[in-house]
Amino acid sequence: MIQEFLLPDLGEGLPEAELVQWTVAEGDEVALNQTIAEVETAKAVVELPSPFAGIVRTLHAQAGDVVQVGAPLITFDVAGAEASAASAPAEAVASTPTEKADAVPAPEEKAQPNLVGYGAAPRGSARPRRRARSVAALAPTGGGTDTAVLEAAPHDAIRVAEPERPLERPRSTPPVRRFAKDLGIDLALVEASGASGIITRADVEAYAARVGRLPGAEPAMAGAAPAASAPRREAGERTTRTPIRGVRKHTAEAMVRSAFTAPHVTTFLTVDVTATTELIESFKADRSLQGHKIGVLAVAAKAVCLALRKHPELNSKWDEAAGEIVEHHYVNIGIAAATGRGLVVPNIKDAQDMSLVELADAIRDLAETARAGKTAPADMMGGTFSITNVGVFGVDAGTPILNPGEAGILAVGAVRRQPWEHRGEIALRDVMTLALSFDHRLVDGEQGSKFLVDVGDVLREPGRAMLLG
Known part of the structure; x- marks a missing residue:
């Protein structure tokens, strides 16, 4: 029986996706959940698993084509029993490689066609032969x-x-x-x-x-x-x-929408972070922390999580449609990552519950996944506050633009060794500039300034985290 697979909504509400490449060809025999294509949306590259086991009859698009959600993507010749089972309706959502690797269907489900996102082929199953x-x-x-x-x-x-x-x-x-x-x-x-x-x-x-x-x-x-x-x-x-496609198009649209919707205010604070850099050096010498890359960005992320407890206005959003201010009781902290496909801001879920080591590991994994183009769509959604590390480019400060739906974003500048007043004398110290942009509809200047000072205090004296925590 002939079965046509339509491009599903990839769980982002986006109307289209670009076909990056096919991993099968016409005439290939494919198994249930075998990856058939990679598609790129405005947020991420995702792999599409096959919803059927059968023979590829027709590929309806070529690499580089932009396909509308709901348009025919691929046609299969499917055996009668599998085609019959596929007729049950289900909401199709693209799965990520991680989700596919973790899901293990029950034995009685093996014959069922996968409706994209409902798991992966059983572990240990033979890889289908490709002609x-x-x-x-x-x-x-x-x-x-x-x-x-x-x-x-x-x-x-x-x-x-x-x-x-x-x-x-x-x-x-x-x-x-x-x-x-x-x-x-x-x-x-x-x-x-x-x-x-x-x-x-x-x-x-x-x-x-x-x-x-x-x-x-x-x-x-x-x-x-x-x-x-x-x-x-x-x-x-x-x-x-x-x-203009993919991430670059999405980023441009989001930044324009943010710049002309939320009234931005940016405040700056230069901080002596010598105590933080010395603490980080001590971590490197600690054998129990070998394999964990704890840097200034991780400490800044921890400081943000602590400061948001005292200043929840920075962890809220303006809901125009409902006419409400929504205050979040959790922190999904976004980390801006520059990739070959453009700027992406995946976020760490429930960062407020993580230790410094866990935050550092999450930031490392997030960056590696983003650079590999494997960031899952779900990781790009639901952020509540963001950090952008402009210091890695040797920049001291900037005026970051808010991610739509977020009240604040912190830019972390480069750490520079320079003369600084310390205990009444001039000494060489590690100094860094922080820049906070916030939505003035949600955050007053006083609130934004106090938040930035609290973040700076943790970086100036990491021991203050004991008080804020």
């Missing part, structure tokens, strides 16, 4: 076989199709796959240089250089079409045009 693609399938479409591409590819990537030898999906991260897609390169033709077998950006660049696919190089095959979302140069190379 190997022939040389023709790996070559670019158009006038003929790209011999330069095939000569540059690893030997086993260009074999003739052999049904007995399944073709594994190339191992790489979403940013690398996106980079390869922008250059019009099939990762199946790229060989990993490292022992891990994971294809890196450097591997893609090296391959692209060999086949003339790097920007400015002569293409190996005339007439090859550029990727849909790749930067496009005008004649004479005087300008470059890049489609």
